[in-house]
Amino acid sequence: MSTPDRRTLASRDExxxxxEVMVALVLLTVVMVAALPAFLGMLRSTVTSKKxxxxxxxxxERLEQMRDLRFHVDRQNGPFLDLLDIYYxxxxxxxxxxxxxxxxxxxxxxxxxxxxxxxxxxxxPFYRTTTGALPGAADFSQVIDAQFLAPDGTAxxxxxxxxxxxxxxxxxxxxxxxxLGITVITxxxxxxxxQSYRTYTRVTEGRPQQPVIQSQARAVAVDITxxxxxxxxxxxxxGLSSADGSQSSGSSVxxxxxxxxxxxxxxxxxxxxxxxxxxxxxxVSSTGTSGPNSGSGCGWYGFSSTGVSDATGDVSTGLPKSPxxxxxxxxxxxxxxxxANNGGGSCGQLxxxxxxxxxxxxxxxxxxxxxxxxxxxVKVPDAGGSGPSIVGSTYVSSNIITAIPQKTISGASVSVxxxxxxxxxxxxxxxxxxxxxxxxxxxxxxxxGSSSVLGSVVGKYVLSAGWWGKGLADAAARxxxxxxxxxxxxxxxxxxxxxxxxxxxxxxxxxxxTRLSQLVTAPATTLLPSSVSTGATNGQRGxxxxxxxxxxxxxxxxxxxxxxxxxxxxxxxxxxxxxxxx
Numbered sequence: 001m002s003t004p005d006r007r008t009l010a011s012r013d014e015x016x017x018x019x020e021v022m023v024a025l026v027l028l029t030v031v032m033v034a035a036l037p038a039f040l041g042m043l044r045s046t047v048t049s050k051k052x053x054x055x056x057x058x059x060x061e062r063l064e065q066m067r068d069l070r071f072h073v074d075r076q077n078g079p080f081l082d083l084l085d086i087y088y089x090x091x092x093x094x095x096x097x098x099x100x101x102x103x104x105x106x107x108x109x110x111x112x113x114x115x116x117x118x119x120x121x122x123x124x125p126f127y128r129t130t131t132g133a134l135p136g137a138a139d140f141s142q143v144i145d146a147q148f149l150a151p152d153g154t155a156x157x158x159x160x161x162x163x164x165x166x167x168x169x170x171x172x173x174x175x176x177x178x179x180l181g182i183t184v185i186t187x188x189x190x191x192x193x194x195q196s197y198r199t200y201t202r203v204t205e206g207r208p209q210q211p212v213i214q215s216q217a218r219a220v221a222v223d224i225t226x227x228x229x230x231x232x233x234x235x236x237x238x239g240l241s242s243a244d245g246s247q248s249s250g251s252s253v254x255x256x257x258x259x260x261x262x263x264x265x266x267x268x269x270x271x272x273x274x275x276x277x278x279x280x281x282x283x284v285s286s287t288g289t290s291g292p293n294s295g296s297g298c299g300w301y302g303f304s305s306t307g308v309s310d311a312t313g314d315v316s317t318g319l320p321k322s323p324x325x326x327x328x329x330x331x332x333x334x335x336x337x338x339x340a341n342n343g344g345g346s347c348g349q350l351x352x353x354x355x356x357x358x359x360x361x362x363x364x365x366x367x368x369x370x371x372x373x374x375x376x377x378v379k380v381p382d383a384g385g386s387g388p389s390i391v392g393s394t395y396v397s398s399n400i401i402t403a404i405p406q407k408t409i410s411g412a413s414v415s416v417x418x419x420x421x422x423x424x425x426x427x428x429x430x431x432x433x434x435x436x437x438x439x440x441x442x443x444x445x446x447x448x449g450s451s452s453v454l455g456s457v458v459g460k461y462v463l464s465a466g467w468w469g470k471g472l473a474d475a476a477a478r479x480x481x482x483x484x485x486x487x488x489x490x491x492x493x494x495x496x497x498x499x500x501x502x503x504x505x506x507x508x509x510x511x512x513x514t515r516l517s518q519l520v521t522a523p524a525t526t527l528l529p530s531s532v533s534t535g536a537t538n539g540q541r542g543x544x545x546x547x548x549x550x551x552x553x554x555x556x557x558x559x560x561x562x563x564x565x566x567x568x569x570x571x572x573x574x575x576x577x578x579x580x581x582x
Contacts, residue, residue: 245320259306272306373425
């Protein structure tokens, strides 16, 4: 066998030629150039995904920081930084930037009348807070938009609070809503283009934080209600006063008091002189008139001169008080609304009937109508002189935080200096009417408890009643009387004064044979005033439905159903709440 040519073997060991290498490089370059955009796109996508994830995390961190803040802490309760201080600082009529330092970071905010919807911001009105570069994430910045919302989710109009709200000012820091719509927009720059992530949520003021105080007092000396022939509801009240105090993360106290208030369904209410306030946001304001209001010829209502006294409140110490000087005497001073004696005016101190819009009383030929007499059907005679006569008063107070034990008190009282007379124009009784009642004095006082002692309530009153007619043991018709005293701290039931007459309307006859029970339908069998309702220790207690109630027979001929035009009178609606969980 022949031996291979030495030159042929050598050529097989020499590798790629230069041409082959160049061709390979060209092919590799082409492939790499073709794959480069995809590779770069993958890198960009990775960076974008990382930034997007980071923006979501930063947004969530912001929301968690906001939820960790107390929604609102009243400025007078201490130098606390709350959610509103940072993210809804104010709402001035001439908006200007405000800087708040939170956690070592300066945040700039401004009230905005209208946003930029295209940028993801809400529409009117809101507060915009900007962060600048975020600490630890300098590539990112945030805009936080906060908007006060109504319960239905709509934005509260600026007219409701602009110029009156400032979280940094005592008396103006109460928010117009307990719900904030929060929009957080986290932005970053991606190759010269601004990218952003937006989220929206709502933050609501949660449960009250400890310590918490709730106090309330209500007083109405006389409350008269019925219906008119057109179906409207009529109500006349005399000696009204109410006070409410609360403290959780903030303190507030509100009050309303007036001498008289007449209301009718679908009509504008008419009041005597009235004062009201809601501190710290709304100072005391007065409305109505102090002069007599006799309606139209005494109309369906009339009342004498009215007035108010000590209509004030205070939250400057962080505790709700009403009136301002409630603690300046051993028996707490009280805020009052009253009707005064007025020199014997024709409508008396108070008068009422329901003959409106064509209503017609029972004629004299009707046995019941005869004994009723003409309108007014309820009246408080005016014996002349001057000064408060029908009075309703209230107070709420709490002792200072260093006191031991800590205590919240509240109370209400009323007095009706003259008889409230049902059917004063009855022709038989010589001007004394058919039934009358007088509440010389009545009060209820609530005291909060402690961790080991329940709260307490004490109710007191002095009450008298009278009625006309001939009873079973009477030789002739006469005026009967009964009176009671009551003090819940010494007994559970009212004490009937010895010598009082027995209430027996079914067997008390008038001159024409009509029985008293045909004209006074309630109380039907027992004339027994109320005992105090203890209720829940942190709920309403006292005599919220009145100490004594009485109801007439229907007074109109055209009543559409039984009792349609009956008249109900309640004396002594007094109640209170005192709950202190400090």
